[in-house]
Amino acid sequence: MPRTNRWVTVVCTAMAVLLTSASCTVGGSERPPVPLLLDESEQESFDTDVEVEVPVPDLQVPQSSRLQWADCTEVIRARMGGTGPTDTTYDCAQLVAPLEAPGLPGMGSTPVNLMRVGDGPTPLVVxxxxxxxxxxxxxARLAETLSPELLSTFSIIGMDRRGTGSSFDTSCVPPDDRTTALSYSPRAATPEELAxxxxxxxxxxxxxxxxLDELTRAFDGIRSAGDLEQLRAELDLDRLHAIGRGEGSQVLANYAQRFPETVGRLILDGAPDPNLDAIGLAEERARSAEAVLDAFLTECANRPDCPLGTDPSAALRELLDRLAEQPLITDGPPLTEGLAINAILLGLGDRASWPGLADRIAQAGDGSGDGLLELVAPLLGSVNGDQARFEAMLINGCNDTRDRIPPTRVAELVTEWSGRHAHFGGIMAQQLMLCSSWPIPAEEPEIADTDALPPIPVIATALDPVTPGLGTANAAEALSSSVLVDWQGAGHGALGASTCATEIAEDYLVDGALPDETVVCPP
Known part of the structure; x- marks a missing residue:
């Protein structure tokens, strides 16, 4: 692709989600065939008469970063399970950010841990x-999939958002209640059964x-965006260049709205649908997860060595029915049907690990549930020094929405969605109860949208169990400066998985070159 054009025409009114069926000229990774995000009958036209040329921000070499970096190669390799490249070095630093809740300044500070990899002079935050x-x-894992050219242009900086990894410890949920929330039977569909x-x-x-007291309100996407702004200043950058994946993309969108003058080259790799409430988002995830599961089972069935046999769907259903009757004893909590479904959902997000996921399901069918339990272990408790992810999911998720769904309504949704989404409808409906008793967040100051942003590539994955592709397309439409990259693949996020989407992102980050209309990348 050309790496010369540093100016892109940006449409300031809402763009079409799919303007054409243009294809990327480079090959994609091997993926199961999946449908387009929108077919021709669903494509819409939008007013594109008003246009303005917005420059792609220049890259900058910082001169006086205030962060203190130290080698942490062995620590990062250990956290990666010994799978990282042996010739790569990693540095770590710590950002100290104000830990204030809405309307309550001066509540102290929180460590935000950072990791740096790559030799490039310009920081790129993930x-x-x-x-x-x-x-x-x-x-660190993403850097392994990126080109040498990008890693010689940028140094990749990963940020443990507040309340994640080894940043501020928010451990507050009793372990038994974590296990209950993740292990609950997806078949429980009455208020009595859901008690x-x-x-x-x-x-x-x-x-x-x-x-946590008042600090429960200090963990959300708005404050994570504020941490990014402080990180930009500490890095001595005029503009922040960053990649966001999934809900992390929403943090970058918040950043762009709050700090438009310091927006650099941003990549949004999967983003939640901004048009849906909590119930709509949960059902859309259930629908998308079912489609991803179908693709996974079909791919396994087409393999001569599929460990689930010639009918993987039947093998999975038999396993789940048995777990509903009798959970498997493991080295940790018993593997219930609910815990197995949560583990499978996590496994579906990593397309490269699908063969291993099939092995884990087959092992559970043979009576050993430890393989599936390993997938969900980071939500249940601390792994490799990182705090349990359940609290971050709970606290940030509930603080980022004002929706509170009563238990009686949850019971109704379990019944409705279990009929429409056989495997994931029940647990997606039950997850709405996580926020039912959570304090409603305080009102935030109005954030004005702007049409003066640089172009922002938004990458959608057609079969994404976490941020469904249709929702990401809607998020792209809501950003006046976006260009949609529509990957017809499966898994959570396209960077590093789709050659086509990754090359488009790298062309933009390295040289500011970006297509001026939607690109459809092959599976």
């Missing part, structure tokens, strides 16, 4: 979902409010 790998670890889950979520909210 932000991940709070329920996923901590940003430092995710960035145990309701008790666990009420206890979690009570304990976190008691332990």
């Amino acid at each position: 932000v991940n979902d709070v329920a996923g790998e901590p940003g430092t670890l995710f960035a 145990g889950l309701q008790n666990a979520t009420e206890t979690a909210a009570k304990e976190c409010t008691l332990i």
Whole structure:
């Protein structure tokens, strides 16, 4: 692709989600065939008469960063499970950010841990979902998939968002209640059957409010965006260049709205649908997760060595039915049907690990549940020194929405969605109860949208179980300066998985070159 054009025409009114069926000229990774995000009958036209040329921000070499970096190669390699490249070195530093809640300044500070990899002179910050790998670890893995040219242009900086990894410790939920919330039977569909889950979520909210007090309100996407602005200043940058994945993309969108003057080259790799409430987002995730599961099972069935046999769907259903009757004894909590479904959901997000996921399911079918339990272990408790991810998912997730769904309504949704989304409808509906007893966040100051942003590539993955592709397309439409990259693949996030999407992102980051209309990347 050309690496020369540093100016891109940006449409200031809403763009079409799919303007054409243009294809990327480079090949994609091997993926199962999946449908386009929108077919021709669903494509819409938008007014594109008003246009303005917004320059792609120049890259800058900082001169006086105030961060103190130190070698942490062995620590990062250990956290990566010994899978990292042996010739790569990692440095770590710590940002100290003000830990204020809305309307309550002067509440102290929080450490925000950072990891740096790559030799490039310009920092490129990576932000991940709070329920996923901590940003430092995710960035280290992402760097392995990026080109030498990008790593010689940028130094990749992963950020453990507040309350994740080894940053501020928000451990406040009793371990038994974590286990209950993640292990609950997805077949529980009446208020009486859901009473145990309701008790666990009420206890979690009570304990976190008691332990963290007013600080429970200091963990959300708005404050993470503020941490990014402080990081930009500490790095001595005029503009922040960053990659956000999944819900981390929403943090970058918040940043762009709050600090438009310091927005640099941003990449949003999967983003939540801004048009849906909590119920709509949960059902959209259930629908997308079912589609990803179908693709996973179909791919396994087409393999001559599929460990789930010639009918993987039947093998999975038999396993889940048996777990509903009798959980498997493991080295940790018993593997219930609910815990197995949560583990499978996490495994579906990593397309490269699908063969291993099939092995884990087959092992559970043979009576050993430890393989599936390993996938969900980071949510249940501390792993490799990183705090349990459940609290970050709970606290940030509930603080980022004002929706509070009553338990009686949750029970109705479990029944409705279980009929429409056989595997994931029940647990997605039950997850809405996590915030039912959580304090409603204080109103935030109005954030004005701007049409003066640089172009922002937004990458959608057609079959994404965490941030569904259609929702990401809607997020792109809501950003006046966006260009949609529509990858027809499967998994959570396209960077490093799709050759096409990754090259488009790298062309933009390195040289400021970006297509002026939607690109559809092959599976």
